Amino acid sequence: MRRRQQTLKSLSLFAVALIGAMALVGTARRAAAQSDCLAQFQDVPAAALNGGTIMCTDCDAGCDQDVGTSPTANQSCTFNFRICVNEASATCVAGTLKKVKVVKKKGVTGSLIKPSGTSSACGAFTAVVKTKGKGKKAGTTKVKVIVQTSEKPKRHDTNTLVLECDPLPTGSSCPTTTSTSTSTTSTTSTTIVCANCCGSFSLIKTLNGLPDTTVNVGSVVDDSGATLLDLKSGGLYFGGAGVGVPLPSLVPNTLEDANGFGGTYTKITACSGSSFTISPTAATDVSGSVHPNRHCSSAGVNNPEYPGKPGCLFGPPLAIPNPTSQATSTCVINRVSTSAAGTGNCDGTTTLSLPLASDIYLTGPTDGLVPCPVCSSGTCSAGPNAGQPCVAESSPIPGQSPAANPTSHDCPPTSGAFIGSLPIGFNLSAGLQSKTSTDLSAMPFVFYCGQQFSPSFQNPPHACTADSQCTTAPNIKCRQRTSGAFGQGPARTITETGAAPGCLTDGAAHALTLISVFGIPPSYNATVDASADLPGPGATSLPGTTQLLP
Known part of the structure; x- marks a missing residue:
């Protein structure tokens, strides 16, 4: 009887211990889930989002990113991926990050800048993994991301991604199917990563989306690499430390007209394999639109809305309200000053040079914080066409108060408010762009000849x-x-990273973010230059969609 009681007692203690252990496991799992959003790998198989192993065979077009249209084994595999931090989910809230560290092994390049506050951020990375033993043995590398929050209790997230390049078996040819395998899952399909789009398409349509100030696309950092300012999606930034306009100014989206035309169109020329040249469209190339001059991409095109100011219009009128000094609010009309030129690929890779002339209308003294006439309920609110019918070319921007959108070229600003044009060297890409200041006396990002102790510059501007x-x-x-x-004095580097749309050969609209970091010359208007702190650096991002058309 006593032995039975002891046995029952032992079983009871074991049960209590087991329940306690299960509770601890459950708590640990919940804690892990609550930290999973602190760091994740993106553009990888789902099983590797929080780390794991990705295995790829040399010249397998499904995972080896250095494969072209004619796959050839080169004893290496290239992996492209992103590391993102602080991307909240239903089970995980973003935190204030104290530490963000990326440990990169051989062949891994890329960077990730710690965001400020509870903002999120992503960095683009590339890993080139070489096979070993003269191409006969697998090669590996790895990258680890370590994140820690500052609040109490502190949360930690450490993820490690192992990348393996397997040699192509002797006597085998390069795979023609896309296949990706991880330590826990694998997928196979019969579709080439991106088919040849040459001959099927002739135009590229790019449409701006609404700005989203919850999304970071870049940052301004100091000498130590500490983040001074996060740069927001759809934001326009300008000027040096003395800028007097609250930033960012928000770039409006672009709406389609009654015939389905919207945004800016460029042409596909000299297409070979999967690569092509991007050329400008004339008004005749988009003649089916209601206003062809608002959708082409050539210089010299006549604009009946703005007599004597040629060049296809780029986007709707851009309102730049200044709440700290309403009288310095401006309305900007962007025109193409040099015809579009660039290169592209069927896989969505794009670089586009589109220099603009930004016409500045100092409308603040009369129109205050609504510097561009608004197209409200189909009627122009102000300007020379006040009370006349209009069609909105942008949407109201959520949270903007007072509402300075929607705008339309049907409602131009008063011509008498025009004070001059700024040449903007717009070089758009979906990759990474940065500009670093130099250690001259004024630690500048952009360079124009001017006086040493006076905010006066040579006219015309001399770079x-x-x-x-x-x-x-x-x-x-x-x-x-x-x-x-x-607005940041000790700024050292400005960086923005775009987002490529991926393969475009299906003819559908794909999301992308184009970015540009550039210099802005003086306008030679004392009010505008003092308010915008010009000449100075500029940066913008344009979230939206792109699409190949026949």
């Missing part, structure tokens, strides 16, 4: 890289108006 290039007195210093960038 420079050193004082020795400024030979016209008194403009003998190579500088910007105020050092820094976008």
Whole structure:
């Protein structure tokens, strides 16, 4: 009897211990789930989002990113992926990050900048993994991301991704199907990564979407790499440390007209394999639209809305309200000053040069925080066409108060408010762009010849890289108006990262984000240059969609 009681007692203790252990496991799992969003790998198989192993065979087009249209084994595999931090989910809330560290092994390149506050951020990475033993043995590398929050209780998330390149078996040819395998899952299909689009399409349609200030696309950092400012999706930033306009200014979306035309169109030319040249469209190329001059991409096209100011219009009128000084609010009309030119690929890779002339209308003294006439309920609110019918070319921007959108070229600003045009070197891409300041006396990002102790610059603007290039007195210093960038004095580097749309050969609209980091010359209007702190750096991102058309 006593032995039975002891046995029952032992079983009871074991049951209690087992229940306790299960509770601890459940707690650990919940804690892990609550931290999973702190760091994740993106553009990888689902099983590897929180780490794991991705295995790829040399020249397998489904996973080896250095494979072209004619796959050839080269004893290496290239993996492209992103590391994202602080992307909240239903089971995991974002935190204030104290530590973000990426440990990269051999062959891994890329960077990730720690976001400020509870913002999210992503960084693009590439890993080139070489096979071993003269191409006969598998090669590996790995990348680890370590994230820790500052709040209490602290949360941690550490994920490791192992990338393996397997040699192509002797006597085998490169795979023609896409296949990707991980340590826990594998998928196979019969579709080439991106088919040849040449001959099937002739136009590229790019449509801007609404800005989203909850999404970071870049940052401004200081010498130590600490983040001074997160750059938001759909935001326009300009000026040095002395800018007097709250940033970002929000870039409106572009709506389609009654005939289905919207945004900007470019042409596909010289297409070979999967690569092509991007050329400008004339008004005749988009003649089916209601207003062809609002959708083409060539310089010199007549604009009946703005007599004497040629060049296809780029986007709807851009309102830049200034709540700190309403009288300095402006309405900007962007025109193509040099016809579009660039390169593209059927896989969505794009680089596009689209220099603009930004016409500035100083409408703040009369129109305040609604500097561009609004197209409200089909009627122009102000300007020379006040009370006349209009069709909105953008949508109201959520949270903007007072509402400075929707705008339309049917409702141009008053011509008498025009004060000049700024040449903007718009070079758009879906990759990474950055600009780093130099250690000249004014620590500038952009360089124009000006006076040493006065915010006066040579007119017309004279670009420079050193004082020795400024030979016209008194403009003998190579500088910007105020050092820094976008209201941040100790700024060292501006970086933005776009998002490519992926394979475009299905003819459907695909999401993308185009970015550009550029310099802005002086406008030579004392009010505007003082408010916008020009000349100075500029940066913008354009979320939206792109689509290949016949």
